[in-house]
Amino acid sequence: MNSKLAIRDLNIHFGDNHAVKNVAMEVAENSVTAIIGPSGCGKSTVLRSINRMHDLTPSARVTGTIMLDDTDIYGRSVDPVTIRRRVGMVFQKPNPFPAMSIYDNVIAGYKLNGVLKKGDADEIVESSLKRVALWDEVKDRLRTGAVELSGGQQQRLCIARTIAVKPEVILMDEPASALDPISTLKIEELIEDLKSKYTIVIVTHNMQQAARVSDVTAFFYIGELVEIGETRKVFTNPEKKQTEDYITGRFG
Ligand SMILES: Nc1ncnc2c1ncn2[C@@H]1O[C@H](COP(=O)(O)OP(=O)(O)OP(=O)(O)O)[C@@H](O)[C@H]1O
Numbered sequence: 502m503n504s505k506l507a508i509r510d511l512n513i514h515f516g517d518n519h520a521v522k523n524v525a526m527e528v529a530e531n532s533v534t535a536i537i538g539p540s541g542c543g544k545s546t547v548l549r550s551i552n553r554m555h556d557l558t559p560s561a562r563v564t565g566t567i568m569l570d571d572t573d574i575y576g577r578s579v580d581p582v583t584i585r586r587r588v589g590m591v592f593q594k595p596n597p598f599p600a601m602s603i604y605d606n607v608i609a610g611y612k613l614n615g616v617l618k619k620g621d622a623d624e625i626v627e628s629s630l631k632r633v634a635l636w637d638e639v640k641d642r643l644r645t646g647a648v649e650l651s652g653g654q655q656q657r658l659c660i661a662r663t664i665a666v667k668p669e670v671i672l673m674d675e676p677a678s679a680l681d682p683i684s685t686l687k688i689e690e691l692i693e694d695l696k697s698k699y700t701i702v703i704v705t706h707n708m709q710q711a712a713r714v715s716d717v718t719a720f721f722y723i724g725e726l727v728e729i730g731e732t733r734k735v736f737t738n739p740e741k742k743q744t745e746d747y748i749t750g751r752f753g
Contacts, residue, residue, distance in 0.1 A: 505530040505700040511565035513546050520546045522724040533692060533701045535715035542721040544704040548672050552588035553581040589668035593675040595655035597647035604643040606658055610666035629661040633691055653684025673703040689714050708748060712736050720744045
């Protein structure tokens, strides 16, 4: 397996709360890994550690190593901004910039980071929107506000904004949980399509979704990684009783 991410001895505290305990896992390049587990087990906390989002939370303390290829994400000389460019994130609630047009939302990452030539911007907007299958729906109204889109379209726009800056890894925190079934299906199809180019880690509460979209599933319980393996195996023949109890709906 060609590892894109290698997590070792990961511990995360919020003050006295030891939220993530001794986690070790690897994520293969161009794969989809689903993180599942009951509410509060640390799924989002692990996900956010992969692009150093906890840097923004004063009470958070992260120890251990997370290797992104050969880069230790928490290495002393590593700039978190560089990491966030390489590791993009999509949130539960679509969060386009409300004052910006569809067009400007797609290239927002460049606007914050410097100048972009008009021709290059046009090309990035078109290719990113095509990649998320939104181009045909919005190509005639690129200058209208992003908030005029439906929730599902907004989420695809946010994914377009994420991929526009050419990340290597995309983290998704319950990206479809605020969407209707048809929009959810579109996001799931998109995930399948995106993995040819990106490495994806997705947190989901929806076990059918985990089973549909992921190659590998990691089951967490009270801050610990209980089991990680090929999704088909985890769902049909888990190694641990806790995993089996969770996926069969006995708790959670
Ligand atoms: N910013 C924060 N400040 C303090 N504690 C936090 C913070 N974020 C998470 N925690 C704590 O870390 C633990 C794990 O939370 P986390 O959100 O990762 O769980 P989760 O599995 O993603 O839950 P859910 O499925 O409900 O979203 C919880 O005890 C939570 O209270």
